[in-house]
Amino acid sequence: MTRIAFIGLGIMGLPMATNLVRAGHEVAGYNRGEAKRARFADAGGTAAGSVAEAVRGAEVVITMLPDSPDVEEVVLGPDGVLESAGAGALLVDMSTIAPATARTVAELAAETGVRAVDAPVSGGEQGAIDGTLSIMVGGEPADVEAARPLLEVLGGTVVHVGPSGSGQTVKAANQLVVAGTIQLVAEALTLLDAQGVELRSAVEVLSGGLAGSAILDRKAPGMLARRFAPGFRVDLHHKDLGIVLDSAREAGVVIPLGGAVAQLMAALRAQGDGHLDHSALLLGVERLSGK
Amino acid sequence: MTRIAFIGLGIMGLPMATNLVRAGHEVAGYNRGEAKRARFADAGGTAAGSVAEAVRGAEVVITMLPDSPDVEEVVLGPDGVLESAGAGALLVDMSTIAPATARTVAELAAETGVRAVDAPVSGGEQGAIDGTLSIMVGGEPADVEAARPLLEVLGGTVVHVGPSGSGQTVKAANQLVVAGTIQLVAEALTLLDAQGVELRSAVEVLSGGLAGSAILDRKAPGMLARRFAPGFRVDLHHKDLGIVLDSAREAGVVIPLGGAVAQLMAALRAQGDGHLDHSALLLGVERLSGK
Amino acid sequence: MTRIAFIGLGIMGLPMATNLVRAGHEVAGYNRGEAKRARFADAGGTAAGSVAEAVRGAEVVITMLPDSPDVEEVVLGPDGVLESAGAGALLVDMSTIAPATARTVAELAAETGVRAVDAPVSGGEQGAIDGTLSIMVGGEPADVEAARPLLEVLGGTVVHVGPSGSGQTVKAANQLVVAGTIQLVAEALTLLDAQGVELRSAVEVLSGGLAGSAILDRKAPGMLARRFAPGFRVDLHHKDLGIVLDSAREAGVVIPLGGAVAQLMAALRAQGDGHLDHSALLLGVERLSGK
Amino acid sequence: MTRIAFIGLGIMGLPMATNLVRAGHEVAGYNRGEAKRARFADAGGTAAGSVAEAVRGAEVVITMLPDSPDVEEVVLGPDGVLESAGAGALLVDMSTIAPATARTVAELAAETGVRAVDAPVSGGEQGAIDGTLSIMVGGEPADVEAARPLLEVLGGTVVHVGPSGSGQTVKAANQLVVAGTIQLVAEALTLLDAQGVELRSAVEVLSGGLAGSAILDRKAPGMLARRFAPGFRVDLHHKDLGIVLDSAREAGVVIPLGGAVAQLMAALRAQGDGHLDHSALLLGVERLSGK
Structure with a gap:
């Protein structure tokens, strides 16, 4: 049993924190807005009244927040995690933020005696609910090992990929x-549909060969059924592609398809679909094609 | 036991024809160049001296050829398949060619009493050897069912996707x-490498989440080991992307990433790497990035 | 005074043929559809009842047609130019077609004793009216010189760029x-507008520097005024970009921006705007940006 | 005669400051590194020992610096322009920086009683030497008019395009x-060359029609002669395209060609050609095409 503070009870954070409760841990959860805290209390967690209240006395602090500025505010800011966490506490930031911010957080945490790892996830809402997320962890080996038992509650794949910031790069x-x-997949489906191919059969056969992917398995059914409720929102993926482009630019790496898809995700958002699932890129291709 | 003519004993055709021999069928194989015919005879098949010799008396004719003009010549040309095949024979073209050519072949075959299906494959040399290809079949339902027992020797997934030409569209x-x-994947690996991430761990964790794909599973190991022997050659994939672009243009479908990757594949070929495996797109990204 | 047959009296051909009449030449014009022939007669030309009638006895035959198949039909087909033209006649094809077709036309013309040059134009409807087209000419030097006096009636710039087909390549x-x-320019204008910059001033200053271009001078005013009547239709430019991509593919030249803009032009057409001026690419950027 | 401080005597700044001297103004110039100051003194200017020394007593302060951080340091930093400039002085920042930084500079200047306009330029080294730059000016109308007489010494086109920051957006x-x-132009030249067209004639005819541009006029000759000495360096244009992408992202505007060319400029830099003129994009196309 570990005393855990969990900051950020959104679409991803709430089921993750709930899984930790179910695994027998003592979890104090915090989110702005009473409604989310109440849902966490209903799920068996302890609703804290502030970041400080959640963090005080915690052995492990997990943060799951939307963007770099949120992490900077919640972790580094006044009444934030670093002010309230005891020496020796372990900070596990599972948000998706810029690698450079992750490195800064780890350095400032170290100055207050807090150990920090960056542990962003992949797998979406369903993976969060099922506890089958892929978790990519950056940090000191000992700190990663200390976080591992909790991370294995949350994910099916937990891999240490390198030093601080590496989790975010992955x-x-x-x-x-x-x-x-x-x-x-959106381009392929639009092409197949325009030429009168039976889409469900096509997806089946594409999935069985070199074109097979988790996207075809998990997202194509929703695309065919035209269900675009998130899931993972276009707005957030747009933000993440900004991190990708900055990261490639900083590293001197040329990513032509990355550059192109960033424009297409930006288009979807500009067209008013930022709140839909990222699989709505299908709508973008259809609009381009006048369908 | 079926009497089969198999035309085209290349990197894909030879192991496919051999699997049919092993499954107990009587297979007469033909390819230009004696060496390939000899290898097929070594594998237990019957080497025919010409297309006509292979096709005469066959119940099923399978063609596995590089491009549309080859199919037109071998099937429609003088001394070709349609001249030699008996009425009621079944032509199964497994080449990757333009959907429009596939429709033409089926129409001209029908005029000579030959039934035809288009049944291109995915899965590469390994899939051909293991008999685990994905096969996408276009044609009349009855003809597709007639072909199915043989196709199931060659592939693990055999799906009827629509009328004549649909297999090629898929x-x-x-x-x-x-x-x-x-x-x-090439852009991602180059980015990760430039930022000092441990690549094998990164591939492991990417494979476990929404980024997972058959490419990550089957091609990334070779990319990390810098083994670019084909497999599936850049030259052929370049040809296929020409079909993709023409097909999208004809259908009025806009494929921005398709257009971009076609240029990058063309670049690899222009840079002299047409003979390498298509996973050599990694080399293209590295050259763009001055690595 | 030269006896000229002019085949193709469309948006470009009519003012071009008219300029030749005004310059004192005897011009027999032909186009399918009586209305266009009547307009040419109103402009002082002689309306011919068929290609053959126009061509018979002409010293120079000028063709200005939409696409490669039209040129093949009108020039090479039955009752076409080559059947009716006398030996020693000069064929000046000013259509925009594939370089390979231009070379074929020149070869077949030579077999019938007709000299041929390819002389496509740039400058649009206004250039055709004003006689200020840019004309890029491919062919034998002597034939190009023979055509030059007439071409200089039609254009302000007439340049011999190489052997047969070179005009089309240029x-x-x-x-x-x-x-x-x-x-x-469309991307720039949309960006400027979104940030509240005064567009007319911006265009003025962009025009004065390294960003200056004929497009900014001649097309931006219409774009700002949202006038998208052609001018040069999206449909035709879409066709031409198909020639560009095929040409680059054949030559092993990689054109990333060419590939990208071809997709964007295809999008505009797929969205139902094929009949607008190509400057309507502005509408495409605005749609992508949700404006 | 105006007392001017000119900060930044680089490839652009030195000839600009020199033109102001020649126009009869009293110009105190400053740059890090004695060599550049000495060259300015040789050209008739007054070399100042520090920013503060140059700025003290100046009616107008002109800054011409590489990037946003430089402007922040020189203008806003300790011993910077705002600390030394008298109330009522006019700051004309001619650097190319982010529009957001330009707005911040103007606001902070206003707090110290200094008026500020952003006035970036186009036209390159030759335009700076000849005094024919295009200058795009953002700011209050009265301030822009106050700056205009000096700006007209430096440029042939001086246009007020909107409020503070607008100059940078343009x-x-x-x-x-x-x-x-x-x-x-690089893609076109590579294509023409691969097909054996005479490039100088092709450039002539392209220049005369709708494809005509200042780039064809001023840059193509150097590209044909394979002279890639700057001019305007790839490194700087790469920086500027970062501003473009951020600006479009901020404004919700989708720029597919902008995104693509940013990757190609990044490639050129990653390949070690950051010090060449931006017309070296030709080398990038040639490398992609294996030439």
């Missing part, structure tokens, strides 16, 4: 591949 | 998705 | 640059 | 169009 790569694969 | 969609996914 | 390059420049 | 649009046009 997540950026993940978001590049995921966005691009959705777009490719 | 194959075009497949080649679009495969080329794009390789390119995305 | 035209393909022209269409690549023009489409791309319109798209760049 | 410059961003300019850099988008310029980079894209160079790339289009």
Whole structure:
């Protein structure tokens, strides 16, 4: 049993924190807005009144927040995690943020005696609910091992990929591949549909060969059924592709498809679909094609 | 036991024809060049001296050829399949060619009393050897069912996707998705490498989440080991992307990533790497990035 | 005074033929559809009842047709130019077609004793009216010189760029640059507008520097005024970009922006705007941006 | 005669400051590194020992610096322009920086009683030497009019395009169009060359029609002669395209060609050519095409 503070009870955070409760841990959860805290209390967790209240006395602090500025505010800001956490506490930031911010957080945490790892996830809402997320962890080996038992409650794959910030870099790569694969599947489906092919059979056979992917398995059914409720929102993927482009630019790496799909995700958002699932890239291809 | 003519004993055709021999069928194989015919005879098949010799008396004629003009010549040309095949024979073209050519072949075959289906494959050399290809079949339902027992010797997934030409359209969609996914993985690996992430761990974790794909499973190991022997050659994938672009243009479908990856595949070929496996798109990204 | 047959009295052909009449030449014009022939007669030309009637006895035959198949039919087909033209006649094809077709036409013309040059134009309807077209000519030097006096009636710039087919290759390059420049200007204008910049002033200053172009001078005013009547239709530019892509593919040249703008032009057409001026690429950028 | 401080005596700044001297103004110039100050003194200017020394007593302060952080340091930092400038002084920042930074500078200047306009330029080194730059000015009308007499010494086109920051937005649009046009010309030239067309004639005819541009006029000759000494460096244009992408992202505008050419400029830099003129995009196309 570990005393855990869990900050961020959104679409991903709430089921993750709930899984930790179910695994027998003592979890104090916090989110802005009483409704989300109440849902967590209903799920068996302890609703805390503030970040400080959640963090005080916790052995492990997990943060699951939307973007770099949120992490900076919640972790580094006044009344934030670092002010309230005891020396020796372990901070596990599972948000998707810029690798550079992750490195900064780890350095400032170290100055207050807090150990920190970056542990962003892939797998979406369903993976969060099922506890089957893929978790990519950056940090000191000992700290990663200390976090591992909790991370294995949350995910089916927990891999230490390198030093501080590496988890975020792998997540950026993940978001590049995921966005691009959705777009490719969207282009393929639109082409098949325009030529009168039976789409369900086509998806079946594509899935069985070299074109097979988790996107075809998990997202294509919703695309065919035209269900675009998130899931993972276009707005968030747009944000993540900004991290991808900055990261590639910083590293001097040229990513032509990454650059192209970032524009297409931006288009979807500009067209008012930021709240839909990222598989709505299909709508973008259909609009381009006048369908 | 079926009497089969198999035309085209290349990197794909030879193991496919051999699997049919092993399944107990009587297979007369033909390819230009004696060496390939000899290898087929070594594998237990019967080497025929010409297309006509192979086809005469066959119940099923399978063609596995590089491109549309080859199919037109071998099937429609003088001394070709249609001249030699008996009425009621079943022509199964497993080449990857333009959907429009497949429709023409089926129509001209019908005029000579030959039934024809288009049945291109995905899965590469390994899939051909293991008999685990994905096969996408277009044609009349009865003809597809007649072909199915043989196709199930060759592939693990055999799906009827629609009328004549549909198999080729699905194959075009497949080649679009495969080329794009390789390119995305190549961009991701180059980015990860430039930022000092441990690549094998990164591939492991990417494979376990929404970014997972057959490309990551089957091609990334070779990419990390820098083994680019084909497999499936850049030259052929370049040809296939030409079919994809023409097909999208004809259908009025806009494929921005398809258009981009076609240029990148063309670049690899222009740079002298047409003979390498298509996973060599990694080399293209590295060259663009000055690595 | 030269006896000229002029085949193709469309948006470009009519003012061109009219300029030749005004310059004192005897011009027999032909187009399918009586209305166009009547307009040419109103402009002082002689309306011919067929290609053959126009061509018989002409010293120079000028063709200005939409696409490669039209040229093949009108020039090479039954009752076509080559059947009716006398030995020693000069064929000046000013259509925009594939370089390979231009070379074929020249070869077949030579067999009948007709000299041929390819002389496609740039400059649009206004250039045709004003006689200020840019004309890029491919062919034998002597034939090009023979055509020059007439071409100088039609254009302000007449340049011999190489052997047969070279005119079409330069035209393909022209269409690549023009489409791309319109798209760049469209992206720039949409960006400026979204940020509240005064567009007329911005266009003025952009025109004065390294960003200056004929597109900014001649097309931006219409774009700002949202006048998209052709001018040069999206449908035709879409056709021309098909020639560009095929030409680059054949030559092993990689054109990333060419590939991208071809998709964007295809989108505009698929969205139902094929009949608008190519400067309507602005509408495409606005749709992508949800404006 | 105006007392002017000119900060930044680089490839652009030195000839600009020199033109102001020649026009009869009293110019105190400053740059890090004595060599550049000495060259300015040789040209008739007054070399100042520090920013503060240059700025003290100046009626107008002109800054011409590489990037946003430089402007922040020189203008806003300790011993910077705002600390030394007298109330009522006019700050004219001619650097190319992010529009957001330009707005911040103007606001902070206003708090110290200094009026500020952003006035980035286009036209390159030659335009700076000849005094024919295009200058796009953002700011209050009265301030822009106050700056105009000096700006007209430096440029042939001086246009007020809107409020504070607008000059930078127009410059961003300019850099988008310029980079894209160079790339289009590079693709066209590579295609023409591969097909054996005479390049000088082709450039002549392209220049005379709708494809005509300042890039064809001023950059193509150097590209044909393979002279890639700057001019305007790839490194700087790469920086500027970062501003373009951020600006478009912020405004919700989708720029597919902008995104693509940013990757190609990044490639050129990653390949070690950051020090060449941006017309070296030709080398990038040639490398992609294996030439």
